[in-house]
Amino acid sequence: MSSPPQPASIHSRLPHWSPRQWLVLLLIAAEALFLFNLQHPRQMFFDETHYVPAARDLLHGIRYGNIEHPLVAKTLIGLSMLLFGDTPFGWRLMSTFFGCASVAAIFLIAQSLFRDVRVSLTAGVLTLLNQMLFVQARIAMLDVYMGAFLLLALWCLIDGYAREEGVRARLIAAGALLGLAIGCKWLALPYLAAAGITFVLLKAKSAIGAGGGLSGFLFSRSLPAWRGVSTIEGAFWIGGLSVIVYLATFWPAFFVADNALTLSRLLPHQLEMYAQQTQVLAPHTYQSQWWQWPQIGRPIWYLYERVEGVLRGVLLVGNPAVMWGGLLAVLACLFGGVGARDPRLLLVAALWIFAFGIWVLIPKKIGFYYYYYLPAMFLPLALAAAFHHYCRSGLMRWLPPAFTILSAGLFVYFYPILAATLLAGDDAFLTWTWFESWR
Numbered sequence: 001m002s003s004p005p006q007p008a009s010i011h012s013r014l015p016h017w018s019p020r021q022w023l024v025l026l027l028i029a030a031e032a033l034f035l036f037n038l039q040h041p042r043q044m045f046f047d048e049t050h051y052v053p054a055a056r057d058l059l060h061g062i063r064y065g066n067i068e069h070p071l072v073a074k075t076l077i078g079l080s081m082l083l084f085g086d087t088p089f090g091w092r093l094m095s096t097f098f099g100c101a102s103v104a105a106i107f108l109i110a111q112s113l114f115r116d117v118r119v120s121l122t123a124g125v126l127t128l129l130n131q132m133l134f135v136q137a138r139i140a141m142l143d144v145y146m147g148a149f150l151l152l153a154l155w156c157l158i159d160g161y162a163r164e165e166g167v168r169a170r171l172i173a174a175g176a177l178l179g180l181a182i183g184c185k186w187l188a189l190p191y192l193a194a195a196g197i198t199f200v201l202l203k204a205k206s207a208i209g210a211g212g213g214l215s216g217f218l219f220s221r222s223l224p225a226w227r228g229v230s231t232i233e234g235a236f237w238i239g240g241l242s243v244i245v246y247l248a249t250f251w252p253a254f255f256v257a258d259n260a261l262t263l264s265r266l267l268p269h270q271l272e273m274y275a276q277q278t279q280v281l282a283p284h285t286y287q288s289q290w291w292q293w294p295q296i297g298r299p300i301w302y303l304y305e306r307v308e309g310v311l312r313g314v315l316l317v318g319n320p321a322v323m324w325g326g327l328l329a330v331l332a333c334l335f336g337g338v339g340a341r342d343p344r345l346l347l348v349a350a351l352w353i354f355a356f357g358i359w360v361l362i363p364k365k366i367g368f369y370y371y372y373y374l375p376a377m378f379l380p381l382a383l384a385a386a387f388h389h390y391c392r393s394g395l396m397r398w399l400p401p402a403f404t405i406l407s408a409g410l411f412v413y414f415y416p417i418l419a420a421t422l423l424a425g426d427d428a429f430l431t432w433t434w435f436e437s438w439r
Contacts, residue, residue: 019117023107026124030103033128034096034137039089040420041312046302048140051077052091055140063258067269068276072183072249073145080140091140098148099137102377103127105151110384112159113344119388122400126380129407130322132373134418135314139302143373146184150191151377153177154351157195157238160226161202167228171237178238179245186277187374190358196239203231281366290359293372296323298437300369303420304429312420313429316369317438318376319414321407326352326379329386336389348385352378 017025044052051074054066059078066074080094107124111117127133136144153174160170178195181188206225207217216223219230226234250269253261261269288298299317306312330352337345355375359367387400416423417432433439 017117019107019111019120022117022121023104023124026107026121026128027100027104030100030128031096034099034134035093037419037421038092038096038138039087041303041307041314042088043307044088044091044140045314046139046141046300048091051142052081052140055081055091056086058252058256061256064253064256064261068273069142069185070183070246070249070273071252072149072180073142073185075249075252076145077140092138095140095144096137098144099133101148102133102137102144102151105148105155106377106381108155109151109158110381112155113347114385114388116388118400119384122387122404123381123384125404126322126383126407127377129319129404129411130376130380131317131319131411131414131418132370132376134411135302135316136370136373138419139314141370142184143370146181146188147374147377149177149181149184150188150374153181153191153195157199158347162224162227164227167226168233168237171226171229171234172241175237175239175241176245179242180249182242182246183249186273187358190354190362192239192242194354196235199226199234199238200231202226203234207231284366284368286368287366288369289367290356290363290371292437293359293367293369293375294323294327294356296320296369296438298369301429307420311423311426311428313417313423314420315414315417315429315432315438317414317417317432318372319407319410321403321410322379322383323376325403326376326383329379329382332386332390333382336386340389342389345385345389348378348382352382 050066055074055077057063057065058071058074059082064071076094076098077091080092081090084090084093103124106127107120110120110123114120133144136147156170156174156177160167160174163170174195178188178192182192202225203223204217206223207213207220210216210220210223212220212223218232221228221230223231229237247266250261250266286298286300292298296318299315302314302316304311304313304315330349333345333349336342337349352375355378356372359371364371383403384400387403391397391399411418414432415421417429423429429439
């Protein structure tokens with residue numbers, strides 16, 4: 001006698017839409033969520049006080065300010081002000097677009113790896129709910145711009161790895177996007193190095209398997225990894241093009257009235273930037289160390305004050321379900337990847353380990369929780385991958401939808417202090433600060 005049919009999980013009941021249709025729906029939801037009450041607070045808050053004036057000066061050709069960081073993100077903030085007005089809404093609107101691009105990149109990375117829209121949708125939804133992205137997509141800071149360029153570059157590299165066509169276009173796009181990411185913040189530099197080294201190593205592995213020798217490794221276009229593009233050519237697109245694009249992003253600073261750059265000063269200026277970025281900062285109330293970030297040890301109040309007579313707050317705090325559950329998922333991907341010899345799971349785990357390991361190996365003297373932004377972006381991907389590997393049958397198949405519902409519930413709970421809504425009183429923060437270190 002055959003066993004009775006098992007009830008279908010929520011995920012198996014999804015409408016039979018294409019990945020593109022699901023992605024469009026997800027992006028519409030993300031943009032609507034980012035846009036709602038974007039104009040609040042109606043003043044600059046947290047690091048907007050650095051980047052909005054710098055963007056305004058660039059826009060009007062006055063001066064090149066905030067020289068410790070490159071220009072791309074500040075140029076985009078200025079473009080947002082030009083297109084949508086020099087208002088709080090105008091400062092932040094472009095950030096919401098790049099927040100959506102980040103959601104899209106995680107969705108596309110998952111789709112390229114697993115070819116399963118349920119995995120991609122889970123990764124995309126949890127990215128939207130992880131709260132780190134939500135806050136950064138609604139403030140005129142640099143991180144959401146850098147993150148979007150990096151994640152899209154990563155997708156281009158992953159998607160091009162085993163393709164038969166369009167590989168060159170993806171490598172060119174990856175190199176350009178990496179250059180733009182570095183043009184937002186130098187934090188993207190280690191990712192460029194990792195991308196280039198990984199490309200060369202995988203090409204070398206393919207060459208060893210094909211037995212083509214050094215010549216085949218350097219010049220063959222028939223190697224399975226990124227087929228149709230030689231190692232020499234691909235290395236140029238990833239490394240050389242990114243440097244060219246990065247240097248080209250300084251062009252707005254050539255046309256300001258005060259302290260304009262020149263071609264002869266462009267390279268020496270990089271040393272000036274380095275000096276600015278390595279200066280010792282004064283102690284800060286919300287400073288933290290790298291080992292505190294995964295446990296949400298010291299989130300940051302971007303805002304907690306009365307604005308136009310009403311109390312509003314913005315706390316950069318990760319969604320506890322995604323932040324803590326994601327760490328378990330990274331471990332699960334590691335063990336599952338080794339046990340099943342699944343390079344996809346190992347890659348997903350490696351992304352978080354690398355992004356977090358940068359801060360372990362090269363710690364800054366004073367750190368802040370928002371430095372954890374990029375590692376946090378890889379946790380939803382690890383969760384979706386772990387669910388895909390471990391939660392296919394029995395009661396476990398209900399874990400992905402149950403976890404997503406839990407994450408959504410926590411997002412709703414924290415929403416008032418993520419979106420600068422009206423707060424009841426001076427002690428309202430006690431509702432959401434679970435631990436003394438959150439205050």
